[in-house]
Amino acid sequence: MSTPINAALSRSVAVVGVGNAPYGSFPDKDEYALAAEAFTQALQDSGLEKSQIDGIGVCRIPSYARMGEVLGIDPRWTLTLPAHGRMSGISIVEALAALHSGIAAYIVLLYSNIGRSRRMNYGGDEMPNVWDPWGFTSPGAGHAMMFRRHMELYGTTTRQLAEISVAFRKHACLNPDAVMKKPISIDDHENSRPITAPLRLLDYCQINDGACCMILTTAERARDLRRPPVYIAGVGARDNFRDSSLPNFSADFWYAALQDVAEQAYTMAGLGTQDVNALMAYDNFSPTVLFSLEGLGFCKRGESGAFVEGGRLALGGALPSNTDGGHLSNSYMQGWALNVESVRQLRGELGARQVAGCKVVQYVAATPCTRSIIYTLD
Amino acid sequence: MDTLKMNNASAYTKPLPRPDPELKPFWDFARLGQFAAQRCRDCAHVHFPPGPVCPACLSSSQEWFATSGRGTLFSWVAFHHPYWDCVKPALPYNVVMVQLEEGPLIASNLVDENLQGLKLGMAVEAVFEAIPGDMYLPKFKLRAR
Numbered sequence: 001m002s003t004p005i006n007a008a009l010s011r012s013v014a015v016v017g018v019g020n021a022p023y024g025s026f027p028d029k030d031e032y033a034l035a036a037e038a039f040t041q042a043l044q045d046s047g048l049e050k051s052q053i054d055g056i057g058v059c060r061i062p063s064y065a066r067m068g069e070v071l072g073i074d075p076r077w078t079l080t081l082p083a084h085g086r087m088s089g090i091s092i093v094e095a096l097a098a099l100h101s102g103i104a105a106y107i108v109l110l111y112s113n114i115g116r117s118r119r120m121n122y123g124g125d126e127m128p129n130v131w132d133p134w135g136f137t138s139p140g141a142g143h144a145m146m147f148r149r150h151m152e153l154y155g156t157t158t159r160q161l162a163e164i165s166v167a168f169r170k171h172a173c174l175n176p177d178a179v180m181k182k183p184i185s186i187d188d189h190e191n192s193r194p195i196t197a198p199l200r201l202l203d204y205c206q207i208n209d210g211a212c213c214m215i216l217t218t219a220e221r222a223r224d225l226r227r228p229p230v231y232i233a234g235v236g237a238r239d240n241f242r243d244s245s246l247p248n249f250s251a252d253f254w255y256a257a258l259q260d261v262a263e264q265a266y267t268m269a270g271l272g273t274q275d276v277n278a279l280m281a282y283d284n285f286s287p288t289v290l291f292s293l294e295g296l297g298f299c300k301r302g303e304s305g306a307f308v309e310g311g312r313l314a315l316g317g318a319l320p321s322n323t324d325g326g327h328l329s330n331s332y333m334q335g336w337a338l339n340v341e342s343v344r345q346l347r348g349e350l351g352a353r354q355v356a357g358c359k360v361v362q363y364v365a366a367t368p369c370t371r372s373i374i375y376t377l378d
Numbered sequence: 379m380d381t382l383k384m385n386n387a388s389a390y391t392k393p394l395p396r397p398d399p400e401l402k403p404f405w406d407f408a409r410l411g412q413f414a415a416q417r418c419r420d421c422a423h424v425h426f427p428p429g430p431v432c433p434a435c436l437s438s439s440q441e442w443f444a445t446s447g448r449g450t451l452f453s454w455v456a457f458h459h460p461y462w463d464c465v466k467p468a469l470p471y472n473v474v475m476v477q478l479e480e481g482p483l484i485a486s487n488l489v490d491e492n493l494q495g496l497k498l499g500m501a502v503e504a505v506f507e508a509i510p511g512d513m514y515l516p517k518f519k520l521r522a523r
């Protein structure tokens with residue numbers, strides 16, 4: 001197992017402002033326009049003055065300098081990360097370290113995605129790789145490979161997988177911002193068209209435009225601000241790069257990495273799976289939710305299919321997850337919207353989709369850069 | 379050499395290999411009916427795709443060699459979506475993941491069209507399909523153990 005993260009980091013930093021631009025298709029806007037909308041909302045939410053922001057992290061946004069120019073910010077901490085979903089957790093961990101160390105006092109993290117209007121295809125010539133001559137392409141195909149193996153090893157079924165898509169769609173129907181708001185059933189999932197069988201259309205996240213923003217500062221500074229601080233109680237991180245040529249694929253379903261990440265995050269937070277009131281699990285493709293549940297220890301290895309049956313992940317179930325609808329049905333914000341949702345759940349702002357008595361929310365991204373963040377109210 | 383005949387070249391339904399100096403030895407071996415991988419001369423670590431140094435010991439002394447071409451089935455999928463226009467006539471097509479006897483996990487195609495009845499760990503061996511450009515593409519077929 002990894003060296004423990006310095007315990008002093010636990011609850012030393014808080015999220016004090018969140019915002020999001022509308023989700024959908026905006027061919028007349030660019031990344032900067034959407035990010036500016038999300039930033040304006042988050043800044044207002046925090047009650048901070050723009051001049052107080054001294055750190056800026058951008059993700060999927062072409063130029064950090066142009067972003068600073070658009071927003072009129074000259075920071076002393078700048079971070080730019082590429083358009084991968086795994087980068088949301090990385091950004092938040094980096095911001096935590098920078099704030100704890102005093103390198104910056106108020107950090108804004110911005111994510112913007114105009115992939116729908118740019119007509120991203122997520123495969124083929126857009127993403128060349130060594131396996132193209134055999135036709136092996138697209139992030140979803142790696143997940144389909146993993147899910148087929150999970151089915152064969154453990155007897156997991158596509159109807160069990162459907163439980164995830166159905167639960168998250170149910171949540172999206174309660175989220176005014178969500179893109180997909182037509183209820184679906186397990187049979188709808190089973191009847192949707194295959195893309196990379198055993199995965200079907202309803203196992204795939206959508207592609208849409210949008211933006212998210214988070215503003216973070218130290219716990220001490222957070223106490224004087226407008227909103228109840230949402231603390232970062234624990235984080236965990238482990239990357240798997242050795243089989244990177246097989247894109248979006250892990251021979252062990254990221255199990256070892258997730259176990260390592262769970263140990264780091266739960267130890268740092270002083271919490272365990274039993275304390276988690278809501279889970280936000282990165283769901284670019286539905287199988288990652290199963291892998292996350294097993295790796296973090298919410299269920300035994302190989303038993304995630306049975307675990308999700310009967311709506312366990314739906315609001316009202318034992319472990320409400322992705323209460324905004326996730327990537328599958330809310331918005332393809334590559335982890336960012338799930339972190340924003342974590343903050344809103346803890347503040348108790350969510351009306352029809354609010355988890356009652358919510359005190360601990362866990363974000364996890366099972367990816368080649370596996371990250372988890374545990375948010376708490378105290 | 380176990381080879382498969384090329385269909386009409388204009389009807390070829392997969393992306394052709396891009397010219398890539400790093401992979402040239404791989405395609406040269408394939409032309410001889412051999413599935414090649416890179417092996418470290420210092421620690422014998424076997425890897426594919428190739429790299430500039432050994433990922434185990436960082437030695438830059440590496441060689442290409444012909445693997446047994448045998449392995450076991452690790453997983454499989456059926457592509458129903460055309461990520462390239464050229465694959466449309468061949469949908470759905472399969473992609474399998476094979477663990478070579480020598481270690482590397484690789485992606486390829488199974489020439490046995492029917493995916494019903496496949497099981498993890500089934501024995502497979504490489505066969506070589508002629509493709510346009512005087513090249514041979516290694517694929518796999520089920521093998522009786």
Ligand SMILES: [Zn+2]
Nearest residue numbers: 418421432435
């Ligand atoms: Zn070596």
